[in-house]
Amino acid sequence: MYAIVETAGQQVTVKPGDRIVVNRMDREVGSEILLDRVLLLGGDTPVVGAPTVAGASVTARVVSHDRGPKVVGLRYLHRHRYRVHRGFRADTTTLEILSIAR
Numbered sequence: 001m002y003a004i005v006e007t008a009g010q011q012v013t014v015k016p017g018d019r020i021v022v023n024r025m026d027r028e029v030g031s032e033i034l035l036d037r038v039l040l041l042g043g044d045t046p047v048v049g050a051p052t053v054a055g056a057s058v059t060a061r062v063v064s065h066d067r068g069p070k071v072v073g074l075r076y077l078h079r080h081r082y083r084v085h086r087g088f089r090a091d092t093t094t095l096e097i098l099s100i101a102r
Contacts, residue, residue, distance in 0.1 A: 001015065001016075001041070001042065001043040001100055002014065002015040002041075002042040002043070002100075003015070003038050003040065003041050003042065003056070003058055003100050004038070004039045004040040004042075005035045005037060005038050005039065005058050006037040006039055007022050007025075007035055007037065008022050008023035008024075008025065009023070010022055010023065011039065014058060014060075014097045014100075015097065015100070016097055016098065016099055016100060017096075017097065018096070018097045019063065019094055019095065019096050019097075020060075020094070020095050020097065021066075021068075021092050021093070021094050021095075022092065022093055022095060023090065023091070023092065023093070024065065024090075024091035024092060024093050025062070025093045027062045027093070028062065029062050029063070029064060029065065030061065030062060031061070031062050032059060032060065032061050032062075032098070033059075033060055033061075033062065033095075034057050034058070034059055034060075035057065035058040035059075035060060036052075036056075036057045036058075037052055038052055038053045038056035038057060038058060039051065039052060039053070040053070041053055041056055041100070041102065047102075053102075055102065056100075056101065056102055057100075057101050058097060058099070058100050058101075059097075059098045059099045059100075059101070060095040060096060060097050060098060061095065061096045061098055062093060062094075062095060063094040063095065063096050064093070064094045065091070065092070065093055065094075066091075066092050066093075066094060067089045067090065067091055067092065068089055068090040068091075068092045069089070070087050070088070070089050071087070071088045071089070071090075072085070072086070072087050073085075073086045073087070073088070074086075
């Protein structure tokens, strides 16, 4: 069984035992959270939500808070000696999927 959930503006396909990386959540490491915006439940008979599946939820545990890879932005104007170099690292949370409930 798998599910497509929406969390922090992202849609992610999950199944029990998976680890996913999402935008930073204000939860403590080791705490369990309930993801109730389930858009689709897959398996033998898929259930598609309109927009969400009623009564479905995904239970996950917060594993860690990290920072994502560095994204570099460079702006350059070739005749004006203009160069701007910026870097950005997103704050992320790693979740371990425990169970999917209908």
